[in-house]
Amino acid sequence: MAKKKTTTKKPANKKTPRKPINWKLSRQQQIILGSFLFLLGLVLLFAFGSYLFTWKADQSILDDATRDSQAENWMSIVGAQISHFFVYKGFGIAAFILAGLTTLSGIYFFFDYAKKALQRFWFWGLLLMLWLSVFFGFFNEKSDIIGGTVGYEVNDFLQDYLGLTGAIIVMVFLAIVYLVLRLKLTPEKVGAFFNRKKDQLSDEFSAEGAAIVDNSLSYEAEAILKDNEAAFAKAEKENALVQKEGKTAMELNVENLEPTLTQREPAKSFTVETPTEETVDVPKHDEVIVEVEETIEEEEVTDTKSAKLVEDFGEFDPTLELAKFKFPPIDLLKDYTKGQGITINQEELEENKNRIVDTLNNYKIGISNIKATVGPTVTLYEIVPEAGIRISKIKNLEDDIALSLSALGIRIIAPIPGRGTIGIEVPNKNPRIVSMRSAVASKKFQEAEMELPLTLGKTISNETFVVDLAKMPHLLMAGATGQGKSVGLNAILTSLLYKKHPAEVKFVLVDPKKVELTLFNKIERHYLAKLPDTDEAIITDNSKVINTLNSLCIEMDARYDLLKDAMCRNIKEYNVKFKARKLNPNNGHKFLPYIVLVVDEFADLIMTSGKEVETPIARLAQLARAIGIHLIIATQRPSVNVITGIIKANFPARIAFRVTSKIDSRTILDTSGADQLIGRGDMLYTQGNDVVRIQCAFVDTPEVERIVDYIGNQKAYPDAHLLPEYVGEESGTSLDIDASDRDALFRDAAEVLVIAQQGSASLLQRKLKLGYNRAGRIIDQLEAAGVVGPFEGSKARQVLVPDIAALDQLLDNE
Numbered sequence: 001m002a003k004k005k006t007t008t009k010k011p012a013n014k015k016t017p018r019k020p021i022n023w024k025l026s027r028q029q030q031i032i033l034g035s036f037l038f039l040l041g042l043v044l045l046f047a048f049g050s051y052l053f054t055w056k057a058d059q060s061i062l063d064d065a066t067r068d069s070q071a072e073n074w075m076s077i078v079g080a081q082i083s084h085f086f087v088y089k090g091f092g093i094a095a096f097i098l099a100g101l102t103t104l105s106g107i108y109f110f111f112d113y114a115k116k117a118l119q120r121f122w123f124w125g126l127l128l129m130l131w132l133s134v135f136f137g138f139f140n141e142k143s144d145i146i147g148g149t150v151g152y153e154v155n156d157f158l159q160d161y162l163g164l165t166g167a168i169i170v171m172v173f174l175a176i177v178y179l180v181l182r183l184k185l186t187p188e189k190v191g192a193f194f195n196r197k198k199d200q201l202s203d204e205f206s207a208e209g210a211a212i213v214d215n216s217l218s219y220e221a222e223a224i225l226k227d228n229e230a231a232f233a234k235a236e237k238e239n240a241l242v243q244k245e246g247k248t249a250m251e252l253n254v255e256n257l258e259p260t261l262t263q264r265e266p267a268k269s270f271t272v273e274t275p276t277e278e279t280v281d282v283p284k285h286d287e288v289i290v291e292v293e294e295t296i297e298e299e300e301v302t303d304t305k306s307a308k309l310v311e312d313f314g315e316f317d318p319t320l321e322l323a324k325f326k327f328p329p330i331d332l333l334k335d336y337t338k339g340q341g342i343t344i345n346q347e348e349l350e351e352n353k354n355r356i357v358d359t360l361n362n363y364k365i366g367i368s369n370i371k372a373t374v375g376p377t378v379t380l381y382e383i384v385p386e387a388g389i390r391i392s393k394i395k396n397l398e399d400d401i402a403l404s405l406s407a408l409g410i411r412i413i414a415p416i417p418g419r420g421t422i423g424i425e426v427p428n429k430n431p432r433i434v435s436m437r438s439a440v441a442s443k444k445f446q447e448a449e450m451e452l453p454l455t456l457g458k459t460i461s462n463e464t465f466v467v468d469l470a471k472m473p474h475l476l477m478a479g480a481t482g483q484g485k486s487v488g489l490n491a492i493l494t495s496l497l498y499k500k501h502p503a504e505v506k507f508v509l510v511d512p513k514k515v516e517l518t519l520f521n522k523i524e525r526h527y528l529a530k531l532p533d534t535d536e537a538i539i540t541d542n543s544k545v546i547n548t549l550n551s552l553c554i555e556m557d558a559r560y561d562l563l564k565d566a567m568c569r570n571i572k573e574y575n576v577k578f579k580a581r582k583l584n585p586n587n588g589h590k591f592l593p594y595i596v597l598v599v600d601e602f603a604d605l606i607m608t609s610g611k612e613v614e615t616p617i618a619r620l621a622q623l624a625r626a627i628g629i630h631l632i633i634a635t636q637r638p639s640v641n642v643i644t645g646i647i648k649a650n651f652p653a654r655i656a657f658r659v660t661s662k663i664d665s666r667t668i669l670d671t672s673g674a675d676q677l678i679g680r681g682d683m684l685y686t687q688g689n690d691v692v693r694i695q696c697a698f699v700d701t702p703e704v705e706r707i708v709d710y711i712g713n714q715k716a717y718p719d720a721h722l723l724p725e726y727v728g729e730e731s732g733t734s735l736d737i738d739a740s741d742r743d744a745l746f747r748d749a750a751e752v753l754v755i756a757q758q759g760s761a762s763l764l765q766r767k768l769k770l771g772y773n774r775a776g777r778i779i780d781q782l783e784a785a786g787v788v789g790p791f792e793g794s795k796a797r798q799v800l801v802p803d804i805a806a807l808d809q810l811l812d813n814e
């Protein structure tokens, strides 16, 4: 059935441009080849067989045989020569295996048996032939027809290097390998075989005993038989006598009848007993030979097409187009710590500890134990309070403790989840920079088996913090200006550049500030995605963001269709299937790279475009995780009208740099704490439950520049990854307005805008004292007339006419 499937798929296969050559033989070809091989095998058998007796006689014709030469071999001159080659010069009598294998191949092809078994026969057969040849060669002084030249020479070679014993050991070892691998012999099986034999022997013993009893019975039976035979003979005689006298049986008198009946009685009882004699003849177990038919392994056809493609071309490699792509070396990053680890300032530790203990004592809070963990920017003091102290009491003293420690950025974690202690984080006097170099070089990051690994920095216990963006699945970043957001974004992008090939991930970068991400323009044709017909991949214009977001929504829907068609639940499964060539590119399937959308200054975007941006962002955030589109959104202002409920609900992973108020901290993290950070990359990370304090890895602009230069100078794709086209709603709507339908104030309005050189509806509202709707309508009419340019989002429209004279000319020429 499975075979049928493959044949029905064939027409679709025809379309593929690189169709692999079909080596499969037709049935006729198989029969012809089968017959040929079978007969060739027979020829070899006859030739080899007769060669054993005629080889000496045929010696003379081996070198210079002519047509007139007389050969003794059954297959004449050719037979003698072939046999000489395979038997004498080759493998000795083991060459018969070759003839056998050829015959067998003929049978396999003729009857179209599965060729896998045949392959095995050949493989093991040839090995056996070699082994036997060497084995026979072992007993020969010089090469002859028993071991052949190969056997003799190999033996000679083995003995020269290993000596006689060594050669024997090698041969024995090879024999064991053969027995174990080919015949699947194991000591257990051999043991079981002997046990069976033992059982059979004991069975036979008891069976013999039974036979003696049977025999005695049969003697009895024989005695009865003899009696009966005599009785029969007598009765027959009498019958014959009766017939001779011309009487029928009916006419027999009672006198004659009676003895006949009494005579027949024993004969009847005899026939009843005969079966006992038959049971004696039933063959015993070991006399019955069970003929075990060799099972032919069926060829597996389930994975035919894809397996064959993989066999022929290997797995699909998405990186093949840029196969020579080199990942940036780690030296491009600067080591800010110069290899030094964290230095512990004992004095500072002692001082802080004393202050904490004193402060708490002032409020009558006793401490039973205190432990310090020194991190790059903060030190965590873990306190075990004395029994009976309420945690809330300590929490309420946060500000007082901060005051007495006279330090900014004290954060109290009461209790530390999972530890049963209270944590007080105190900033170090000399914070250390965590360089991106150390984070990237860490084993944890280098060996991370993640889809989109990000290294964000180091935790308070100095461990490199690595997370998978694909699992987040979207990230929200907030922080007041100058607290390290841009550095954080660069660290994220750098992480991906160090781990992912351009074929595997694409970035869509939105940078309203126009300066933060421009560096990445250099890797446009490697890593960036853009809309068709746009010049720059990095989006700095808010109106284009809407198109890009909607285009990503289209991409998302298209990817869902592909996943549905491929019966995969997520992009990972899909790509695995595609790599295994189980998905046909002719049906639109392709390797799907991850797409990471990075939006800097999200607040700015929401302010200018509001719902138009929020809706596609929310859609993507809700649905895009399975199809490999991940969002990273950064904002300075984490107010509730920017991070709305719907956005928050879909961004479980959040990073908070220092914010200015507790409210902002709550908006972003749902808890306070971000307001107490010390800035400069000090951040809190949460993925729904725990909040982790991390010192963000620092990567400076020159470092990023070096990395993008390194990548940008390598061979690239012809263009950036193209997103699906999205046609905006505004385009072309007003262009079909009829000139006769123009507003009465059309010309006045045109003059106002041309004089002001600003295509804004609100200007018209003010100057001409119009309502919003009428001003909007007039603007549409002006656009249709070519006075102003198209809608540009938050910006005023461009005025296309430079002065009043040009305007007059334009309108008069209509």
Ligand SMILES: Nc1ncnc2c1ncn2[C@@H]1O[C@H](COP(=O)(O)OP(=O)(O)OP(=O)(O)O)[C@@H](O)[C@H]1O
Binding pocket: 433, 434, 479, 480, 481, 482, 483, 484, 485, 486, 487, 488, 636, 680, 681, 682, 695, 696, 697, 698, 699
């Ligand atoms: N991880 C860090 N380690 C050390 N210093 C840092 C770190 N992150 C940021 N800084 C310092 O803070 C400065 C400001 O950082 P960054 O430009 O990232 O702030 P920002 O939040 O993006 O500001 P804005 O919102 O105004 O762009 C940097 O120039 C750097 O000196």
